[in-house]
Amino acid sequence: MQTSILQKYCDARLPWYTIYPTVPEFSMAIGPTDCEKWLRCLPAEESVSLYFHIPFCRSVCWYCGFPTTITRRHVPILNYLSVLREEIRLVADRVPQGLPVSDVHFGGGTPTVIEPAEFLALMELLRRRFAFRKPATLAVEIDPRTFTVEMAEFLGAAGVNRASLGVQSFDPNVQKAINRFQSESQTTAAVENLREHGISRINLDLIFGLPHQTVRSCVESATAAVAMRPDRLAVFGYAHVPSYMKRQRLIDEAALPDNVVRAEQAAAVADTLVAAGYSPIGLDHFALPDDELALAQKTGRLRRNSLGYSADTCKTLIGFGPSAIGRLGEGYVQNEVATGSYSRDIRAGRLATSKGYRLTxxxxxxxxxxxxxxxxxxxxxxxxxxxxxxxxxxxxxxxxxxxxxxxxxxxxxxxxxxxxxxxxxxxxxxxxxxxxxxxxxxxx
Missing domain, CATH: 1.10.10.920 (Arc Repressor Mutant, subunit A)
Structure with missing residues (x-):
């Protein structure tokens, strides 16, 4: 690609357009009352998707742009789960009874910081309060560094059938620069544990544009990821916004590749994945030909939502947890970002909607x-x-x-x-x- 084109159009600040209008257009004029009204107006027969934000991690990754809390203790997680269960009850009481669910996604943070038995209990509550369509997609994001065989067993028992594992880069120099140390063997072990417990649909996430990253190291990481034969890979470009995300100030800006090198990295990874049999999906995903994303793209059913590319065709997405975004019939709603504010609202018996947008x-x-x-x-x-x-x-x-x-x-x-x-x-x-x-x- 021409350097002049890259310099002119590769602006990392441009929205990723997972939703439109984008979050900066959200207004506090939309609040809990609007959200409740929109929930009550949902069609009783139309399937919905559910998203759960689990805002806890065991360690901080400096590149991460998501709202998270670092904890080594289990008490904050138990307290949070108590609030989350209450939010599930508040929402379930406001939607049509027996509202069908076809897609559930647990994101974070690190959802698997939840103890296995507690995760199973959470899924049992969801099944009691909503009507799950078969076969529903149940997806969980996983940090391979803390993933256990016991958790794999309980995820399988809970009906989870898709797992997304963060890799980012296997280059030790890059890992040091972003404070995320993760070996190939850890990742491979997590993938094998998932498959052994019936969770066969695997996604891996890679990132380019990280500090000290090179075209060669990007290709080497992609090659190592392909060896695990995931169904999908997401290849994201690192967005450096230290003014918004303070943890990114720990990253050495002088070590970040420029737009030209970033484009070379993206192209090299894409070539590696296509050569390995993966089909390019939209801007930054790759999938095996029989994966749902590839099939959705072929039939014009590929969607873009707050989680990225999806084969989920639901018009409605209900978000749970701090910062979670929902897409309801009239527009978008977002929960309080701070866990403390979110928890106070839910414990007071009201929805935690802090802002939103009414679509024209x-x-x-x-x-x-x-x-x-x-x-x-x-x-x-x-x-x-x-x-x-x-x-x-x-x-x-x-x-x-x-x-x-x-x-x-x-x-x-x-x-x-x-x-x-x-x-x-x-x-x-x-x-x-x-x-x-x-x-x-x-x-x-």
Whole structure:
């Protein structure tokens, strides 16, 4: 990819467009009352997805951009689980009885800091309060460094069928620079334990753009990951935002690769994974041909949500825990970010919604265009607009960046169909940003 293109369009501050509008547009004008009303209005027959944020880790990874708490003690986790169970009851009392669930995801933090028996009890509570559709997808994020055989056994007993393991990099120099020491043998052991207990769908996460990372070390990490034959790999670009995430101030900025090197790393990892039989999915995922993501992409059902790429087609996502984002019929809601504030609200018997966003009809059209660009690297703007009762021409004309993207050969535009050229897929966010009506208001 040309250096001039990278310098012009590879802006790490651009949104990842997991949702649209993005979180900076959320307002405190949307609160618990709105969330309760939206929950009560959910269609009783439509399946929903559930997301649970477990905000605890045993050690701090300096690159991490998620709200987490470091604890070696178990009491804070037990106290948190007590609050989380109460939030489950509060939500279940406000949605239609027997609301069907088809997808559950435990993220963090490190969900597997929960003791095995407590995790099993949490799943039993969910099954009592919601109607689980078969076969439901139950996914858990795992830190291989603290994962045990006992936890693998209990996850299997709880019905978990997909696990996502953080790797980031196997390079010792990089691991030292980000304060995350994790061997290949630890990761391999975790994968084998999961498979032995019936959890066969495995995801691995890699990151490029980390301090002291090179193209060679990225390829070596990808090669080691491929040897474990996961069903999917996510290859994220490190976003360095120390003004927002204080822990990132411990990272040596002088050791970070520039945009050109970052693009070389991303391309080299992609080439390695494709050569190993993985299909590229959207901007930064790769999957084996028989994985749900690959099948969803082939049939035009690939989705983009707050967790990234997904084959989950549910319109509704209910978030639990501090900072969790929900997608309900009328818009988005987000819980209090601080665990203390979240817990006080729930213990007081009220939902912990701190802010949110009420979608307009225009927001929904723009969101649909952006989602197709991020998922398919193309979008039929007139067709998408017509499906929402709009003319596509205003969106094409108002996207001033489109002409520049076309002149630079990033996209092809024919009768309103916008297609990102494959060699420029790594700048797809810049294409999606052309349809972001709020981009100029982002805080940077």
């Amino acid at each position: 009809d225009e927001d929904r059209v723009r969101a649909a265009i952006i989602e197709r660009l991020m998922c398919d690297l193309e979008a039929d703007v007139p067709a998408i607009s017509a499906a929402h009762g709009f003319s596509g021409m205003p969106f094409l004309h108002s996207a001033e960046r489109l002409a520049m993207l076309a002149n630079d050969g990033i996209v092809e535009i024919k009768k309103g169909l916008i297609r990102v050229r494959q060699e420029h897929r790594f700048v797809t966010r810049a294409v999606a940003a052309a349809f972001d009506a709020y981009l100029d208001r982002l805080p940077y």
